[in-house]
Amino acid sequence: MNDNDEVDLLIDAWAGQLPEIDFTPLDVMSRLRRVSHRLTGIRRAAFGTADLAIWEFDVLAALRRAGEPFEMSPAQLLTVTMVTSGTLTQRVDHLEERGLVGRRKNPEDGRSVLVQMTPLGRERVDRAMIALVESEERALEPLSRSDRAQLVELLRALGEAGGPPA
Numbered sequence: 001m002n003d004n005d006e007v008d009l010l011i012d013a014w015a016g017q018l019p020e021i022d023f024t025p026l027d028v029m030s031r032l033r034r035v036s037h038r039l040t041g042i043r044r045a046a047f048g049t050a051d052l053a054i055w056e057f058d059v060l061a062a063l064r065r066a067g068e069p070f071e072m073s074p075a076q077l078l079t080v081t082m083v084t085s086g087t088l089t090q091r092v093d094h095l096e097e098r099g100l101v102g103r104r105k106n107p108e109d110g111r112s113v114l115v116q117m118t119p120l121g122r123e124r125v126d127r128a129m130i131a132l133v134e135s136e137e138r139a140l141e142p143l144s145r146s147d148r149a150q151l152v153e154l155l156r157a158l159g160e161a162g163g164p165p166a
Contacts, residue, residue: 006034007027007034010026010030011023011026011027011030014026038139039136039139040054042132042135042139043057043132043135045135046132046134046135047128047131047132049127049128049131050125050127050128050131051124052124052125052128055091056091056094056098056100057125057128058081059077059088059091059092060095060100060101060117060122060124060125060128061125061129062077062080062081063077063101063115063116063117063125064122064125064126064129069116070117070121070122071104071115071116071117072114073106073112073113073114073115074088074089074092074112074113074115077115092115095121099118099120099121100117100118100121100124101115101116101118101121102115102116103116104116
């Protein structure tokens with residue numbers, strides 16, 4: 001561990017300018033932000049091993065988690081991917097062009113469709129998930145199992161207390 005990292009230097013500089021302020025929140029959140037940026041890079045690289053962009057993985061992972069037959073309605077996909085309807089339509093169109101998903105009529109409602117992952121989509125999302133888990137394991141190597149469990153609990157508490165962004 002480095003006793004004088006970039007965040008420490010940032011906090012020290014601000015404390016010199018505003019000595020009456022407790023910069024503990026900035027200390028915590030700046031570190032989370034840096035970890036988030038690192039995680040984005042780890043995910044991008046892992047998904048790239050399966051020739052997937054992050055957003056492609058998100059849609060395919062939702063379908064994979066749904067279980068056999070790996071299909072969902074667009075409304076269900078909207079809920080789990082948290083994107084707009086127009087964005088989801090563009091993403092499904094793109095994934096369909098790549099042969100990773102297909103659309104079929106909903107047998108329960110002929111006016112709607114179901115989005116179904118293809119075998120190629122399943123192969124790609126599984127490969128990406130395996131690469132992600134391996135990459136994240138390497139990133140977590142400095143932490144013991146006990147440290148990881150404690151971090152999970154702390155992050156869970158922080159996430160539950162978060163509320164809407166300011």
